[in-house]
Amino acid sequence: MDLNSYIDHTLLRPDCALSDVNELCKEAAQHGFAAVCIPPYFVSHAAHLLREQSVRVSTVIGFPMGYASTPSKVEEIKRAIDEGAEEIDAVVNLCAVKSGQWNYVSNDIDSMTTAAHLKGKKIKIILETSLLDETEIRKLVELCLQAKADYLKTSTGINGKASLEAVRLLKELAGGKARVKASGGIRTRWDAEQYLQAGADRIGSSAGVAIVS
Amino acid sequence: MDLNSYIDHTLLRPDCALSDVNELCKEAAQHGFAAVCIPPYFVSHAAHLLREQSVRVSTVIGFPMGYASTPSKVEEIKRAIDEGAEEIDAVVNLCAVKSGQWNYVSNDIDSMTTAAHLKGKKIKIILETSLLDETEIRKLVELCLQAKADYLKTSTGINGKASLEAVRLLKELAGGKARVKASGGIRTRWDAEQYLQAGADRIGSSAGVAIVS
Numbered sequence: 001m002d003l004n005s006y007i008d009h010t011l012l013r014p015d016c017a018l019s020d021v022n023e024l025c026k027e028a029a030q031h032g033f034a035a036v037c038i039p040p041y042f043v044s045h046a047a048h049l050l051r052e053q054s055v056r057v058s059t060v061i062g063f064p065m066g067y068a069s070t071p072s073k074v075e076e077i078k079r080a081i082d083e084g085a086e087e088i089d090a091v092v093n094l095c096a097v098k099s100g101q102w103n104y105v106s107n108d109i110d111s112m113t114t115a116a117h118l119k120g121k122k123i124k125i126i127l128e129t130s131l132l133d134e135t136e137i138r139k140l141v142e143l144c145l146q147a148k149a150d151y152l153k154t155s156t157g158i159n160g161k162a163s164l165e166a167v168r169l170l171k172e173l174a175g176g177k178a179r180v181k182a183s184g185g186i187r188t189r190w191d192a193e194q195y196l197q198a199g200a201d202r203i204g205s206s207a208g209v210a211i212v213s
Numbered sequence: 214m215d216l217n218s219y220i221d222h223t224l225l226r227p228d229c230a231l232s233d234v235n236e237l238c239k240e241a242a243q244h245g246f247a248a249v250c251i252p253p254y255f256v257s258h259a260a261h262l263l264r265e266q267s268v269r270v271s272t273v274i275g276f277p278m279g280y281a282s283t284p285s286k287v288e289e290i291k292r293a294i295d296e297g298a299e300e301i302d303a304v305v306n307l308c309a310v311k312s313g314q315w316n317y318v319s320n321d322i323d324s325m326t327t328a329a330h331l332k333g334k335k336i337k338i339i340l341e342t343s344l345l346d347e348t349e350i351r352k353l354v355e356l357c358l359q360a361k362a363d364y365l366k367t368s369t370g371i372n373g374k375a376s377l378e379a380v381r382l383l384k385e386l387a388g389g390k391a392r393v394k395a396s397g398g399i400r401t402r403w404d405a406e407q408y409l410q411a412g413a414d415r416i417g418s419s420a421g422v423a424i425v426s
Binding site for chain 2: 014016018040065066067068071072073075079080091094097099101131159
């Protein structure tokens with residue numbers, strides 16, 4: 001199985017440097033990964049490095065807490081796209097979910113998705129499934145599908161990790177209307193294959209090279 | 214020693230709910246803490262709850278990664294102040310620090326500090342000292358003092374913790390021109406007293422009640 005084209009090669013440490021991003025982009029190009037997933041700060045640099053490659057640049061918004069305000073998340077999305085991001089991985093507001101403020105949650109997802117789609121870019125909504133119960137997951141997926149988000153993403157990898165159960169549930173609930181990205185704790189080829197068999201369309205990992213080697 | 218007035222009673226979990234914030238504010242008022250430190254999402258609610266108390270509302274910006282763009286961090290600061298925040302705890306861009314982009318780092322700190330000061334509010338710059346070497350800390354403190362930031366804060370508590378050495382260094386470098394907030398891993402009265410003796414002017418902890426009990 002050719003795993004390479006499923007992988008978002010990921011580097012999101014708070015203290016990563018330009019040299020780390022250079023290395024990540026080089027590896028991504030070499031291995032033909034789907035995308036690099038990097039901090040907003042490095043988007044323009046990575047977009048420049050990868051301008052002649054098929055590797056897409058993706059970045060994270062409201063990461064990893066999700067509780068920044070909608071306007072600041074939208075500002076971040078617009079800027080990232082302006083600087084060359086083609087995919088946006090944005091965290092839902094879990095505080096609002098846990099407070100039962102579903103109208104806020106819905107508006108937050110709508111606004112972020114609209115900001116990406118207005119510029120023709122893809123958005124992956126990070127749900128952080130390991131902090132949610134099944135009712136919350138079902139409701140969130142419903143809102144993501146209403147907003148026409150492109151991907152349902154399991155986890156930040158910081159506050160939660162993927163599980164095969166979560167991927168199977170998201171895949172079922174998506175009903176072909178959104179794709180599924182599994183991320184958080186996926187370290188080996190065996191892990192990655194399990195997640196793809198469970199229905200993941202994309203794998204986020206900081207161990208991309210180890211996975212395909 | 215009366216520790217209460219030194220404590221920022223802190224709740225920053227990604228999945229905290231309105232009911233958790235209610236409890237936090239109640240405890241802070243009861244114990245006469247300096248402030249509550251909460252997600253941006255809950256600022257207006259906490260400001261309402263604490264409107265007749267001396268407890269200040271503080272919130273976190275660019276938390277905990279620091280690598281969101283300056284405009285999105287500034288947007289977040291303005292909104293938080295609008296909604297009732299009196300103190301702003303904002304994370305520096307460590308990616309820029311580690312990439313040697315000191316001009317960016319300086320502009321980021323300046324812009325955030327200006328946004329807070331324009332409205333007469335205090336700003337605490339979170340340095341994440343445990344990820345920095347002493348040269349980087351010295352340079353960052355210099356930039357914070359130039360910008361006239363009110364507090365130098367050691368850590369996010371997520372990506373790094375406080376140390377007594379870091380607090381002593383920050384206190385010395387501040388030279389009375391900025392205060393020092395220690396946060397991350399401070400759990401007991403013993404811890405808190407050690408940090409205050411080392412020079413901390415404020416203690417951030419999610420264990421505020423345990424510390425003073």
